[in-house]
Amino acid sequence: MVFFSNQFANVVEWEEFREDMIFWKWSNREIKKGSKLIIRPGQDAIFLHNGKIEGIFEEEGEYNVASQIIPFLSTLKGFKFGFNSGMRVEVLFVNTKEFTVKWGTQNPVMIPTPQLPGGMPIRANGTFNFKVNDYVTLIDKVAGVKNSYLVEDVKIRITSMLDQLLMKWISREGKDMFNLQANAFDIAKGIREDLDMQVLDIGMTITGFNVMSFNYPKEIQDMITKTASHEMVGNLQKYQQISMTDGIASGNVKGGGAAADMAGMMMGMNIANEMMKNMNQDQKPQTEGNAAPSSSGSGQKPNFCPNCGTKNEGANFCGNCGQKLG
Structure with missing residues (x-):
């Protein structure tokens, strides 16, 4: 009796739920009569028998296996629990949420450009989003041979392709190598579509891809900054x-x-x-303004004597009264 009690399970659940785990497989145990299935928020439960899907349960809650689960399984509807007998199945718990992952290039990506024969070394970083969307493919390609699958496993798969995809979409349509941020949306859109095709074969989909920034080597960045300064100064x-x-x-x-x-x-x-x-520009108007007064007081002889009124012909003294005129 002890042997059977250790082999049979009373509760079928994701025992150690992790936010970074995409799926976890409950296996190598038998379910006895009276066992319960617990599905928590953000989880789906998939019953497997001999590697084939028997039923998918998406509503959260607590279910009685004998009365609420077995009647809905495709090939086990007639299963009857006998004395000390159980049903050996596998239950795959899937995390249904959308995962957000940060990414960054490990090494500079050499982007071909006419300005630099060896290519422009560029680093980039951002985020991408994904989720499970095809349970049949997921089980066929991944869950069939693995008991669990982490977000890190998907991240490794994605980042291994990013260098080539960045090179492809940055080089496309002759984008300005020195102002890639202006084209970040179009580049990210193209990469997302390509990545989505790559992960469809493991039952997942890329729901978003984002490029936060492009980073140039210090020498290139200094040159860009200097060029911008020239344009600003004019x-x-x-x-x-x-x-x-x-x-x-x-x-x-x-x-x-x-x-x-x-x-x-x-x-x-x-x-x-x-x-x-x-200084010359400041002094010139002042000199021109003082020219008239200096000329008026330069010693010119009057036309008439100021003493007697006799007309003067340019002499230094008045010919009538002897008044000094100059």
């Missing part, structure tokens, strides 16, 4: 002057021998020339 010569001024002020342009000294000298001369131009 005047390349002015940008170079600003860059040199900032370098001298910060102490980054120092040492370096004759080249650095010459750069500093040229920058100093340019600054001096600009200062002189500004």
Whole structure:
């Protein structure tokens, strides 16, 4: 009696439920009369006999195996529990929720581009979503040989294909290698469709794929930032002057021998020339404004003597009264 009591199960349930587990198989035990099946929220229970699906139960709750389960099984409807006899079946519990997984390229993906003969090294990261959608295929391809299956197993399968798919969809339609984020939606859409085809053969579907960011090597990113700065400033010569001024002020342009000294000298001369131009422009209106008064007080001789009114012909003294005129 002890032997049979150890072999028979009173409760059929997912004993150690894990959020990161896609399915778990209850197996190698017999169900006795009076046993109960417990299905928790977010779970489906699939009864298997000799590797074939007997019935799928999707409603959460507690069920009596003899009265509520056996009558609905396809080939075991006539099964009768006898004395100390049980029914040996397998029950596959499936996690029905949608899983969200973070992904990231392990190594840079070399994207072909005319600007760089060796390819543009790019890293990317984001998330993808998937869920089980075909129980028959899942059992045939995975659950038939495994007792459990983790999200990590699917992640490994997905990330092994991402490098090639990123290369395919980034290179497509001549996308701008230096502004991939602008095309992130189209790239992600194409990758999702391809990945979905790859996981259909294990009974799953990709419900979403998202590219959060594309990352360039530091040298490439610095170049992109510098190019953007040029566009923002608009005047390349002015940008170079600003860059040199900032370098001298910060102490980054120092040492370096004759080249650095010459750069500093040229920058100093340019600054001096600009200062002189500004001074000349400021002084010119003032000089022009003072020209009239200076000319009026320059010593010109009057046409008439201020003392006696006699007309003057340009002499220094009045010919009538001797008044000094100049």
